[in-house]
């Protein structure tokens with residue numbers, strides 16, 4: 001985090017109403033986000049400083065008519081409630097809900113739609129999001145319009161009183177384009193006050209951005225990524241301010257049974273406490289690597305670089321640049337050789353892990369988008385995505401440099417490394 005969180009962050013948020021309140025606060029002062037991430041209040045019966053895993057499906061009731069705070073884990077579980085309260089606090093929300101994955105979160109959210117409803121969304125979406133929306137379009141009679149949400153002038157004319165939901169992701173991935181959440185939210189609500197503006201905040205995490213403060217009605221993220229940080233669980237978090245909306249989403253979770261399991265709730269709770277230091281280190285590394293690649297002539301997409309065409313827009317919304325960047329080599333075969341020649345950079349989809357990862361989105365995470373659509377959306381087939389971890393940055397650069405040389409992407413000279421001109425100029429003209 002480069003900037004100190006403002007007082008607005010975490011200020012004046014009511015504690016989340018939850019199916020079962022567990023840690024009400026008495027209007028205590030709010031600390032900076034880095035502090036709030038590790039600070040928890042529990043009223044555990046034994047004073048456990050880490051909320052236990054309530055590995056139980058049922059809870060004994062006090063009378064024949066119920067009466068217990070919890071009755072059945074599909075409906076509520078103390079470990080999950082504790083996590084939900086903590087996440088609501090961190091996401092600056094009135095209520096947060098924890099489910100089994102990021103896609104599970106979007107499934108719950110899109111269940112608010114009815115046949116004939118219209119969704120306006122981006123054209124550089126997470127592959128799984130694209131797949132679910134295509135299913136809804138083909139089978140559930142939902143109208144889905146993919147437009148360039150990174151250009152306010154393009155997207156606004158699409159909003160009408162029929163717009164039911166606007167689904168945004170910023171920065172987009174792998175093209176790292178920025179979406180102007182406040183302007184789009186305002187225009188969508190002006191066209192239809194009931195339109196739900198939904199933001200997938202996975203790429204930035206609550207450490208760097210709070211979509212609910214920018215006019216979004218729902219903010220959700222994959223807990224599999226930065227929130228947990230170790231690629232050892234799947235989780236999804238949904239956050240809202242409107243309590244009716246929160247109740248509707250909770251209804252879906254209770255009805256379908258996709259609430260996060262107690263064990264995974266515990267692990268996500270543990271993971272999120274280190275979000276601050278992980279993300280700080282990851283984005284500091286990402287910045288150095290982005291500058292390294294750019295200085296060697298590659299076309300690099302990263303909002304931490306002044307050369308990013310939407311640099312100012314990004315920084316008007318976010319407290320940091322994140323730790324995902326992409327670059328082009330001019331040749332898919334060359335990109336493949338680079339990816340396969342790295343050792344420290346694990347070839348893997350996903351991001352947000354403490355380990356650094358490398359991938360070719362068109363072959364991996366975005367392969368569920370067909371080649372024709374990828375071409376229409378100007379997704380370069382040679383694009384390499386780097387998801388930067390917490391390793392020593394010099395080791396990461398050494399490893400990348402060795403892979404670039406071995407793949408023939410850069411040529412060795414007395415002065416150092418120069419991008420292979422053919423590859424670099426091809427990348428520059430794209």
Ligand SMILES: *Cc1c(COP(=O)(O)O)cnc(C)c1O
Pocket residue numbers: 101102103104126128129169173200202203221222223224225234235236350
């Ligand atoms: C990973 C991811 C998702 C889906 O989350 P899962 O936990 O994998 O289901 C959604 N959106 C974005 C931007 C992601 O990176």
